[in-house]
Amino acid sequence: MNTLENLYSRKSIRSYNGENITEAELKEILKAACAAPVGRAKYETLTLTVISNADYLSRWEEATAVFADAPGLHPFYGAPTVILVSSIVPPAPQDNVSYSNAAIIVQNMALAAVELGIGACHIWGAVRALNESPELIRELNLPDEMVPCCAIALGHMDEKYVLRAVQDDRIRTDYMR
Ligand SMILES: Cc1cc2nc3c(=O)[nH]c(=O)nc-3n(C[C@H](O)[C@H](O)[C@H](O)COP(=O)(O)O)c2cc1C
Known part of the structure; x- marks a missing residue:
């Protein structure tokens, strides 16, 4: 797949078939994360946590459902x-690089997932809920000062990525020429 085909095929996957990604696929996804640009190359300000512990994920889902007041979510x-992508986040206005680093890392993993035919979805809402749950955070054993910023859900799926028609005027674009 070339880069533009990859970009135009990507979509959020919200249905998985229960089959986990393989170790080789995980390795490739993590390599894609490490290929991401990071502000001032401060890779040491970031942590990736690969969570496939079903009990933990289920408790995190439950905490999110309570947080969102949406039973069964x-x-x-x-x-x-x-x-999960965590980062050391300085106070505003210096925080923009930290959150951006984390988001770009997630996007790199999402694009690698498309290439590998793995289902992926950006996850931000559940991370807000995680940040309200000190017990769940403690279990992650994050290095000091690391704050969960965002995450990506990954798994095998029955669908396939196909080229999508991209509505190329859906983001307002102003020009100063
Ligand atoms: C910053 C960001 C946060 C997102 N958070 C969530 C999320 O918490 N849960 C979810 O299901 N999708 C989440 N998404 C996916 C968006 O809903 C999705 O990208 C958008 O609806 C466009 O659909 P597409 O990804 O299929 O093109 C997020 C996407 C971005 C970029």
């Missing part, structure tokens, strides 16, 4: 692996 849609 399954924010990971049955994906068997979630990779």
